[in-house]
Amino acid sequence: MGNGTSIGKVRGLGSAHEGAHHWWHQRLTAGANLILTLWFVLSIALLPAYDFETARHWIAQTQVAVPLILLVLTTFYHFRLGLQVVIEDYQHDETHIVLMVLLNFFTLAAGTTAIFSILKIAFTAGAAL
Amino acid sequence: MANVRNEARPLSPHLSIWKWGPSMAVSITHRVTGSGMATVGTILFVWWLVALASGPAAYAAFLDLFTVKSGALNIAGYVFGIGLTLSFFQHMSSGIRHLFLDQGANFELKANKTTATLTYVAAVLLTAAFWAYIIWGKTNG
Ligand code: HEM
């Protein structure tokens, strides 16, 4: 097992090449999640009611729609990285590749649907449905 | 990549030597709650947004799964609602503890055990506060 050159170490080019990057992004998104999910959970608790109109009007505001989209981006990226580790820990054969492909499809499909829905609510809140 | 583990080689023999403790329990709950939110939580969250974007009928169908006629939660509402909020607060608490461990802090046995137990206490208290506010906090205010 070689230890690489000093400059290689400085650049984070260890044996895995990508591990540190993954690890660091898991932490970066953890910090962003902490702020955005706490905001979301508190806001949901503070909503006066949970009917269609109230919920839509809440999301339609710019100062809600924008952080909500950010929340989708950071939490979905965070769990995409997290579930990758879970899959890598338990699956070593072809199932590993199949599950990773499924994970990427799931994350992208769910994330795109979520953001599309938020934008649709924000852009059509005043319009009759 | 795939096929890296040589099946002929044994796993570490110490896999069978362990006992329960708060630190180990927190490790496994962090994984379970994270994976649970990532799957069940994500599906319900996206469903909720799609229903809201689609119209009153779709939203009524969504609410109908988790509430009775009066608007109060049904069994599914309590199971998913409390399950997901408890998962959230637990993962949040152990996640914050994890960030301290990542700095190399909090590895002394006693402190490590205490903070592990504290993540459970915090998660239960925060979940209780959340639901107490939703159920009783609003009727008065
Ligand atoms: C509240 C803010 C959050 C914080 C502070 C946080 C923190 C963390 C940290 C530090 C890790 C890395 C653990 C490790 O390397 O062993 C992690 C893993 C993970 N997180 Fe989060 N997280 C948060 C929210 C979320 C949310 C909302 C989800 C799901 C939608 C989620 C899903 C996951 C998953 C699936 C993993 C991988 C678990 C594993 O490898 O065992 N996290 N989280």
Ligand code: HEM
């Ligand atoms: C969520 C909780 C846990 C996670 C995320 C986790 C993750 C891991 C990972 C990634 C490894 C491989 C480490 C490496 O090769 O560098 C490992 C090894 C190990 N884990 Fe866990 N583990 C968890 C809980 C447990 C529990 C509850 C036990 C005991 C019952 C346990 C016992 C072990 C042992 C003995 C090894 C060494 C196995 C070997 O070297 O072949 N772990 N764990």
